[in-house]
């Protein structure tokens with residue numbers, strides 16, 4: 001590995017150096033060798049991956065540290081948070097020259113653990129491991145993980161579970177909540193922190209006339225693009241607190257996430273989300289709200305007499321959210337539908353299709369695949385209101401008449417996954433893994449590596465099956 005320990009060049013108030021506390025008797029769970037290669041791991045690192053992914057081996061080039069940050073959780077100011085069970089154990093240079101953070105999750109208590117035990121359980125580690133991998137393969141910017149380990153050491157949650165550790169990779173662990181912490185507890189650090197955030201993550205903004213505004217605009221646009229991609233693949237993050245969104249717009253900290261099965265935009269996947277704040281359909285407006293909170297933390301950068309104008313400029317930056325989101329979402333939906341994005345009726349037609357999926361409670365992923373395969377009869381057979389479907393199909397055919405259907409069809413195959421991580425798939429892999437059998441984790445890992453490609457030799461019927469009509473969606477507990 002090639003190191004660039006840049007985070008530890010920041011003021012030491014922003015982190016706490018400490019070593020991981022390894023789980024007793026850690027054993028291999030799963031290793032993502034292709035990712036390790038991309039991250040320039042050499043043979044020695046790869047052979048020793050279990051030691052690295054269980055906190056037994058750290059690197060002289062990078063003393064591990066826990067970051068401090070703050071945040072708004074479920075819309076309320078939560079005060080100081082921070083890495084309560086994760087440590088940044090390395091910043092390394094990947095094959096593309098990009099600096100990637102390696103963050104060991106479940107590495108023991110830190111000064112920011114509050115009431116927590118600093119640990120992670122196998123169930124949630126497997127969920128995060130597979131989902132990060134799936135999102136990356138789906139083309140959604142996201143953290144990923146090099147590997148995870150487990151141990152017979154018990155960790156108490158609602159019940160006693162197996163402990164685990166996961167080595168997460170991400171282009172950025174600077175959260176919106178970092179800026180909130182600085183303003184509240186160490187405002188003298190704001191200027192330098194913003195400057196470093198720009199230098200590290202948006203160096204092109206340094207050349208702009210107003211670098212901070214260019215930076216804010218980029219963060220807003222990248223977040224909007226990420227959310228558009230979530231919506232298009234049917235991903236619900238589940239805990240979009242300001243401490244769980246970073247400044248590069250790559251998905252992070254998705255605990256009780258869910259890939260939507262039935263198209264039910266107001267489905268609550270997080271068991272602790274009593275008011276449905278973080279449902280699928282709320283994600284764009286919540287991201288907008290989080291960014292608004294974040295922008296307020298940039299205001300102290302200017303002198304009092306400039307504040308009013310600066311606030312207006314920041315508000316203008318935020319206007320990019322809606323335009324960027326809609327641009328990407330509309331284009332993506334047209335592509336999924338096999339409709340030309342320049343046609344004025346394409347988006348309406350896409351929405352008409354979604355209304356059918358919603359009213360008929362059809363499977364989101366399977367329905368797009370059926371549309372792509374021109375299985376219109378199968379789609380119609382699942383509808384109670386067949387007239388609504390016929391009206392849609394007429395509109396759909398009209399728009400596609402005289403278009404290059406072949407070309408549109410090719411585009412559809414690149415954006416409509418055949419395989420997503422349905423909750424029951426993850427659940428089965430977890431149950432086997434808890435008995436020491438990681439073969440199902442491995443099968444899903446491979447299946448989800450190429451989600452757009454049919455894999456008849458690897459898939460099972462259940463991977464494709466929609467939820468039975470009488471089965472409710474699962475809500476996932478936040479405790480992990």
Ligand code: AMP
Nearest residue numbers: 081082083084085113116117118119253
């Ligand atoms: P999350 O909602 O998972 O993003 O976590 C919110 C905060 O709680 C973060 O600061 C985490 O580090 C912390 N946290 C979550 N679980 C634990 C745990 N088991 N032990 C210590 N801190 C935790």
Ligand code: MG
Nearest residue numbers: 243244252253
């Ligand atoms: Mg978090």
